[in-house]
Amino acid sequence: MSRVRTRPTRDDTREKLFEAAARVCEEQGIGGASIEDIAAAAGFTRGAFYSNFKSKDELVIAMMEEHVEQSIRRMHELLAEHKTLPDFINALRNMDRSKQDPLGRSPLLHMEMILFVARAEKRRPELAKRLRARRKLIADIVETTAKNSGKNGILNPAWVGAVVLALEDGFRLHRLIDPETPADSFLRAIADLQRAIGIPSS
Structure with missing residues:
Protein backbone atom coordinates (compact mmCIF):
# COMPACT_ATOMS: atom_id res chain seq x y z
CA MET A 1 0.00 0.00 0.00
CA LYS A 54 19.71 31.73 -0.43
CA SER A 55 18.84 35.16 0.96
CA LYS A 56 16.07 37.67 1.59
CA ASP A 57 17.04 39.38 -1.68
CA GLU A 58 16.42 36.15 -3.57
CA LEU A 59 13.00 35.79 -1.91
CA VAL A 60 12.03 39.34 -2.89
CA ILE A 61 13.11 38.85 -6.50
CA ALA A 62 11.22 35.54 -6.64
CA MET A 63 8.07 37.25 -5.33
CA MET A 64 8.36 39.94 -7.98
CA GLU A 65 8.89 37.33 -10.68
CA GLU A 66 5.85 35.37 -9.52
CA HIS A 67 3.79 38.57 -9.48
CA VAL A 68 4.72 39.51 -13.04
CA GLU A 69 4.12 35.96 -14.32
CA GLN A 70 0.70 35.79 -12.66
CA SER A 71 -0.24 39.24 -13.94
CA ILE A 72 0.70 38.35 -17.51
CA ARG A 73 -1.21 35.07 -17.36
CA ARG A 74 -4.30 36.66 -15.78
CA MET A 75 -4.39 39.58 -18.22
CA HIS A 76 -4.04 37.32 -21.26
CA GLU A 77 -6.88 35.14 -19.98
CA LEU A 78 -9.00 38.26 -19.51
CA LEU A 79 -8.07 39.54 -22.97
CA ALA A 80 -9.10 36.25 -24.56
CA GLU A 81 -12.62 36.77 -23.20
CA HIS A 82 -12.91 40.56 -23.54
CA LYS A 83 -11.41 41.67 -26.82
CA THR A 84 -12.35 45.36 -27.02
CA LEU A 85 -10.95 48.05 -24.74
CA PRO A 86 -14.30 49.01 -23.11
CA ASP A 87 -15.09 45.36 -22.35
CA PHE A 88 -11.57 44.77 -21.06
CA ILE A 89 -11.75 47.81 -18.73
CA ASN A 90 -15.11 46.65 -17.35
CA ALA A 91 -13.66 43.18 -16.78
CA LEU A 92 -10.73 44.70 -14.89
CA ARG A 93 -13.13 46.72 -12.76
CA ASN A 94 -15.08 43.61 -11.80
CA MET A 95 -12.10 41.28 -11.33
CA ASP A 96 -11.90 39.37 -8.04
CA ARG A 97 -8.84 40.96 -6.36
CA SER A 98 -8.80 38.40 -3.56
CA LYS A 99 -7.33 35.86 -6.00
CA GLN A 100 -4.29 38.01 -6.73
CA ASP A 101 -0.83 37.24 -5.39
CA PRO A 102 0.43 39.18 -2.31
CA LEU A 103 2.04 41.94 -4.39
CA GLY A 104 -1.14 42.43 -6.40
CA ARG A 105 -3.28 42.68 -3.27
CA SER A 106 -1.10 45.15 -1.37
CA PRO A 107 -0.18 48.54 -2.90
CA LEU A 108 2.05 49.27 0.11
CA LEU A 109 4.03 46.07 -0.36
CA HIS A 110 4.29 46.73 -4.10
CA MET A 111 5.85 50.17 -3.54
CA GLU A 112 8.03 48.82 -0.72
CA MET A 113 9.48 46.19 -3.05
CA ILE A 114 10.13 48.71 -5.81
CA LEU A 115 12.09 50.90 -3.38
CA PHE A 116 13.97 47.94 -1.89
CA VAL A 117 15.13 46.74 -5.29
CA ALA A 118 15.85 50.21 -6.66
CA ARG A 119 18.04 51.20 -3.68
CA ALA A 120 20.73 48.68 -4.59
CA GLU A 121 22.39 49.03 -7.99
CA LYS A 122 22.97 45.29 -8.30
CA ARG A 123 19.22 44.63 -7.93
CA ARG A 124 18.09 47.18 -10.52
CA PRO A 125 18.49 44.96 -13.61
CA GLU A 126 16.01 42.52 -12.05
CA LEU A 127 13.54 45.33 -11.40
CA ALA A 128 14.05 46.73 -14.91
CA LYS A 129 13.41 43.31 -16.45
CA ARG A 130 10.08 42.99 -14.63
CA LEU A 131 9.18 46.59 -15.50
CA ARG A 132 9.78 45.92 -19.20
CA ALA A 133 7.65 42.76 -18.97
CA ARG A 134 4.76 44.72 -17.43
CA ARG A 135 5.15 47.46 -20.05
CA LYS A 136 5.08 44.93 -22.88
CA LEU A 137 1.99 43.28 -21.43
CA ILE A 138 0.12 46.59 -21.46
CA ALA A 139 1.40 47.38 -24.95
CA ASP A 140 0.08 44.01 -26.16
CA ILE A 141 -3.31 44.72 -24.57
CA VAL A 142 -3.46 48.19 -26.13
CA GLU A 143 -2.51 46.87 -29.57
CA THR A 144 -5.01 43.99 -29.45
CA THR A 145 -7.96 45.96 -28.08
CA ALA A 146 -7.32 48.89 -30.45
CA LYS A 147 -7.30 46.50 -33.41
CA ASN A 148 -10.50 44.81 -32.24
CA SER A 149 -12.12 48.23 -31.80
CA GLY A 150 -11.23 49.25 -35.36
CA LYS A 151 -8.64 51.82 -34.19
CA ASN A 152 -5.51 49.96 -35.25
CA GLY A 153 -2.62 52.25 -36.17
CA ILE A 154 -3.71 55.38 -34.27
CA LEU A 155 -1.64 54.53 -31.21
CA ASN A 156 1.96 53.76 -30.38
CA PRO A 157 1.34 50.71 -28.14
CA ALA A 158 4.78 50.82 -26.50
CA TRP A 159 4.41 54.47 -25.51
CA VAL A 160 0.82 54.02 -24.33
CA GLY A 161 1.99 51.03 -22.30
CA ALA A 162 4.58 53.20 -20.55
CA VAL A 163 2.00 55.94 -19.85
CA VAL A 164 -0.56 53.47 -18.50
CA LEU A 165 2.00 51.80 -16.25
CA ALA A 166 3.08 55.18 -14.87
CA LEU A 167 -0.56 56.04 -14.19
CA GLU A 168 -1.12 52.76 -12.39
CA ASP A 169 1.90 53.15 -10.11
CA GLY A 170 1.12 56.85 -9.59
CA PHE A 171 -2.45 56.28 -8.46
CA ARG A 172 -1.31 53.38 -6.28
CA LEU A 173 1.10 55.74 -4.49
CA HIS A 174 -1.50 58.52 -4.23
CA ARG A 175 -3.98 56.17 -2.60
CA LEU A 176 -1.38 55.14 -0.03
CA ILE A 177 -0.75 58.79 0.84
CA ASP A 178 -4.37 59.94 0.69
CA PRO A 179 -7.03 57.29 1.38
CA GLU A 180 -9.65 59.66 -0.04
CA THR A 181 -8.21 59.05 -3.50
CA PRO A 182 -10.97 57.03 -5.24
CA ALA A 183 -10.15 53.33 -5.44
CA ASP A 184 -11.08 53.28 -9.13
CA SER A 185 -8.98 56.34 -10.08
CA PHE A 186 -6.71 54.36 -12.38
CA LEU A 187 -9.54 52.73 -14.33
CA ARG A 188 -11.37 56.06 -14.57
CA ALA A 189 -8.22 57.62 -16.04
CA ILE A 190 -7.94 54.79 -18.57
CA ALA A 191 -11.59 55.30 -19.55
CA ASP A 192 -10.88 59.02 -20.06
CA LEU A 193 -7.89 58.18 -22.28
CA GLN A 194 -10.07 55.76 -24.20
CA ARG A 195 -12.58 58.50 -24.96
CA ALA A 196 -9.81 61.00 -25.77
CA ILE A 197 -8.43 58.79 -28.54
CA GLY A 198 -11.89 58.18 -29.96
CA ILE A 199 -12.61 54.60 -28.90
CA PRO A 200 -16.33 54.32 -28.07
CA SER A 201 -17.27 53.25 -24.55
CA SER A 202 -19.72 50.63 -25.75
Whole structure:
Protein backbone atom coordinates (compact mmCIF):
# COMPACT_ATOMS: atom_id res chain seq x y z
CA MET A 1 0.00 0.00 0.00
CA SER A 2 1.40 3.39 -0.98
CA ARG A 3 1.88 6.08 1.62
CA VAL A 4 -0.16 9.27 1.52
CA ARG A 5 2.10 12.27 1.05
CA THR A 6 1.84 14.57 4.06
CA ARG A 7 4.92 16.77 3.64
CA PRO A 8 4.35 20.03 1.75
CA THR A 9 5.74 20.24 -1.76
CA ARG A 10 8.39 22.77 -2.69
CA ASP A 11 5.74 24.92 -4.40
CA ASP A 12 3.56 24.80 -1.26
CA THR A 13 6.50 25.87 0.88
CA ARG A 14 7.41 28.74 -1.44
CA GLU A 15 3.81 29.95 -1.52
CA LYS A 16 3.61 29.94 2.29
CA LEU A 17 6.91 31.83 2.48
CA PHE A 18 5.61 34.39 -0.04
CA GLU A 19 2.43 34.94 1.98
CA ALA A 20 4.36 35.17 5.25
CA ALA A 21 6.94 37.53 3.75
CA ALA A 22 4.12 39.74 2.48
CA ARG A 23 2.62 40.05 5.96
CA VAL A 24 5.92 40.62 7.73
CA CYS A 25 7.33 43.05 5.15
CA GLU A 26 4.10 45.04 5.07
CA GLU A 27 4.27 45.46 8.85
CA GLN A 28 8.01 45.96 9.30
CA GLY A 29 9.27 47.04 5.90
CA ILE A 30 11.54 44.82 3.83
CA GLY A 31 14.67 46.26 5.42
CA GLY A 32 13.37 45.53 8.92
CA ALA A 33 12.00 42.08 8.21
CA SER A 34 14.34 39.25 9.22
CA ILE A 35 14.57 35.79 7.70
CA GLU A 36 13.72 34.37 11.14
CA ASP A 37 10.51 36.45 11.30
CA ILE A 38 9.47 35.39 7.81
CA ALA A 39 10.17 31.71 8.45
CA ALA A 40 8.33 31.80 11.79
CA ALA A 41 5.30 33.55 10.25
CA ALA A 42 5.15 30.76 7.66
CA GLY A 43 5.42 28.08 10.34
CA PHE A 44 8.87 26.95 9.18
CA THR A 45 12.38 26.86 10.56
CA ARG A 46 15.24 29.02 9.34
CA GLY A 47 16.60 25.90 7.66
CA ALA A 48 13.39 25.50 5.65
CA PHE A 49 13.82 29.07 4.40
CA TYR A 50 17.38 28.42 3.25
CA SER A 51 16.34 25.22 1.51
CA ASN A 52 14.24 27.40 -0.80
CA PHE A 53 16.07 30.74 -0.95
CA LYS A 54 19.71 31.73 -0.43
CA SER A 55 18.84 35.16 0.96
CA LYS A 56 16.07 37.67 1.59
CA ASP A 57 17.04 39.38 -1.68
CA GLU A 58 16.42 36.15 -3.57
CA LEU A 59 13.00 35.79 -1.91
CA VAL A 60 12.03 39.34 -2.89
CA ILE A 61 13.11 38.85 -6.50
CA ALA A 62 11.22 35.54 -6.64
CA MET A 63 8.07 37.25 -5.33
CA MET A 64 8.36 39.94 -7.98
CA GLU A 65 8.89 37.33 -10.68
CA GLU A 66 5.85 35.37 -9.52
CA HIS A 67 3.79 38.57 -9.48
CA VAL A 68 4.72 39.51 -13.04
CA GLU A 69 4.12 35.96 -14.32
CA GLN A 70 0.70 35.79 -12.66
CA SER A 71 -0.24 39.24 -13.94
CA ILE A 72 0.70 38.35 -17.51
CA ARG A 73 -1.21 35.07 -17.36
CA ARG A 74 -4.30 36.66 -15.78
CA MET A 75 -4.39 39.58 -18.22
CA HIS A 76 -4.04 37.32 -21.26
CA GLU A 77 -6.88 35.14 -19.98
CA LEU A 78 -9.00 38.26 -19.51
CA LEU A 79 -8.07 39.54 -22.97
CA ALA A 80 -9.10 36.25 -24.56
CA GLU A 81 -12.62 36.77 -23.20
CA HIS A 82 -12.91 40.56 -23.54
CA LYS A 83 -11.41 41.67 -26.82
CA THR A 84 -12.35 45.36 -27.02
CA LEU A 85 -10.95 48.05 -24.74
CA PRO A 86 -14.30 49.01 -23.11
CA ASP A 87 -15.09 45.36 -22.35
CA PHE A 88 -11.57 44.77 -21.06
CA ILE A 89 -11.75 47.81 -18.73
CA ASN A 90 -15.11 46.65 -17.35
CA ALA A 91 -13.66 43.18 -16.78
CA LEU A 92 -10.73 44.70 -14.89
CA ARG A 93 -13.13 46.72 -12.76
CA ASN A 94 -15.08 43.61 -11.80
CA MET A 95 -12.10 41.28 -11.33
CA ASP A 96 -11.90 39.37 -8.04
CA ARG A 97 -8.84 40.96 -6.36
CA SER A 98 -8.80 38.40 -3.56
CA LYS A 99 -7.33 35.86 -6.00
CA GLN A 100 -4.29 38.01 -6.73
CA ASP A 101 -0.83 37.24 -5.39
CA PRO A 102 0.43 39.18 -2.31
CA LEU A 103 2.04 41.94 -4.39
CA GLY A 104 -1.14 42.43 -6.40
CA ARG A 105 -3.28 42.68 -3.27
CA SER A 106 -1.10 45.15 -1.37
CA PRO A 107 -0.18 48.54 -2.90
CA LEU A 108 2.05 49.27 0.11
CA LEU A 109 4.03 46.07 -0.36
CA HIS A 110 4.29 46.73 -4.10
CA MET A 111 5.85 50.17 -3.54
CA GLU A 112 8.03 48.82 -0.72
CA MET A 113 9.48 46.19 -3.05
CA ILE A 114 10.13 48.71 -5.81
CA LEU A 115 12.09 50.90 -3.38
CA PHE A 116 13.97 47.94 -1.89
CA VAL A 117 15.13 46.74 -5.29
CA ALA A 118 15.85 50.21 -6.66
CA ARG A 119 18.04 51.20 -3.68
CA ALA A 120 20.73 48.68 -4.59
CA GLU A 121 22.39 49.03 -7.99
CA LYS A 122 22.97 45.29 -8.30
CA ARG A 123 19.22 44.63 -7.93
CA ARG A 124 18.09 47.18 -10.52
CA PRO A 125 18.49 44.96 -13.61
CA GLU A 126 16.01 42.52 -12.05
CA LEU A 127 13.54 45.33 -11.40
CA ALA A 128 14.05 46.73 -14.91
CA LYS A 129 13.41 43.31 -16.45
CA ARG A 130 10.08 42.99 -14.63
CA LEU A 131 9.18 46.59 -15.50
CA ARG A 132 9.78 45.92 -19.20
CA ALA A 133 7.65 42.76 -18.97
CA ARG A 134 4.76 44.72 -17.43
CA ARG A 135 5.15 47.46 -20.05
CA LYS A 136 5.08 44.93 -22.88
CA LEU A 137 1.99 43.28 -21.43
CA ILE A 138 0.12 46.59 -21.46
CA ALA A 139 1.40 47.38 -24.95
CA ASP A 140 0.08 44.01 -26.16
CA ILE A 141 -3.31 44.72 -24.57
CA VAL A 142 -3.46 48.19 -26.13
CA GLU A 143 -2.51 46.87 -29.57
CA THR A 144 -5.01 43.99 -29.45
CA THR A 145 -7.96 45.96 -28.08
CA ALA A 146 -7.32 48.89 -30.45
CA LYS A 147 -7.30 46.50 -33.41
CA ASN A 148 -10.50 44.81 -32.24
CA SER A 149 -12.12 48.23 -31.80
CA GLY A 150 -11.23 49.25 -35.36
CA LYS A 151 -8.64 51.82 -34.19
CA ASN A 152 -5.51 49.96 -35.25
CA GLY A 153 -2.62 52.25 -36.17
CA ILE A 154 -3.71 55.38 -34.27
CA LEU A 155 -1.64 54.53 -31.21
CA ASN A 156 1.96 53.76 -30.38
CA PRO A 157 1.34 50.71 -28.14
CA ALA A 158 4.78 50.82 -26.50
CA TRP A 159 4.41 54.47 -25.51
CA VAL A 160 0.82 54.02 -24.33
CA GLY A 161 1.99 51.03 -22.30
CA ALA A 162 4.58 53.20 -20.55
CA VAL A 163 2.00 55.94 -19.85
CA VAL A 164 -0.56 53.47 -18.50
CA LEU A 165 2.00 51.80 -16.25
CA ALA A 166 3.08 55.18 -14.87
CA LEU A 167 -0.56 56.04 -14.19
CA GLU A 168 -1.12 52.76 -12.39
CA ASP A 169 1.90 53.15 -10.11
CA GLY A 170 1.12 56.85 -9.59
CA PHE A 171 -2.45 56.28 -8.46
CA ARG A 172 -1.31 53.38 -6.28
CA LEU A 173 1.10 55.74 -4.49
CA HIS A 174 -1.50 58.52 -4.23
CA ARG A 175 -3.98 56.17 -2.60
CA LEU A 176 -1.38 55.14 -0.03
CA ILE A 177 -0.75 58.79 0.84
CA ASP A 178 -4.37 59.94 0.69
CA PRO A 179 -7.03 57.29 1.38
CA GLU A 180 -9.65 59.66 -0.04
CA THR A 181 -8.21 59.05 -3.50
CA PRO A 182 -10.97 57.03 -5.24
CA ALA A 183 -10.15 53.33 -5.44
CA ASP A 184 -11.08 53.28 -9.13
CA SER A 185 -8.98 56.34 -10.08
CA PHE A 186 -6.71 54.36 -12.38
CA LEU A 187 -9.54 52.73 -14.33
CA ARG A 188 -11.37 56.06 -14.57
CA ALA A 189 -8.22 57.62 -16.04
CA ILE A 190 -7.94 54.79 -18.57
CA ALA A 191 -11.59 55.30 -19.55
CA ASP A 192 -10.88 59.02 -20.06
CA LEU A 193 -7.89 58.18 -22.28
CA GLN A 194 -10.07 55.76 -24.20
CA ARG A 195 -12.58 58.50 -24.96
CA ALA A 196 -9.81 61.00 -25.77
CA ILE A 197 -8.43 58.79 -28.54
CA GLY A 198 -11.89 58.18 -29.96
CA ILE A 199 -12.61 54.60 -28.90
CA PRO A 200 -16.33 54.32 -28.07
CA SER A 201 -17.27 53.25 -24.55
CA SER A 202 -19.72 50.63 -25.75
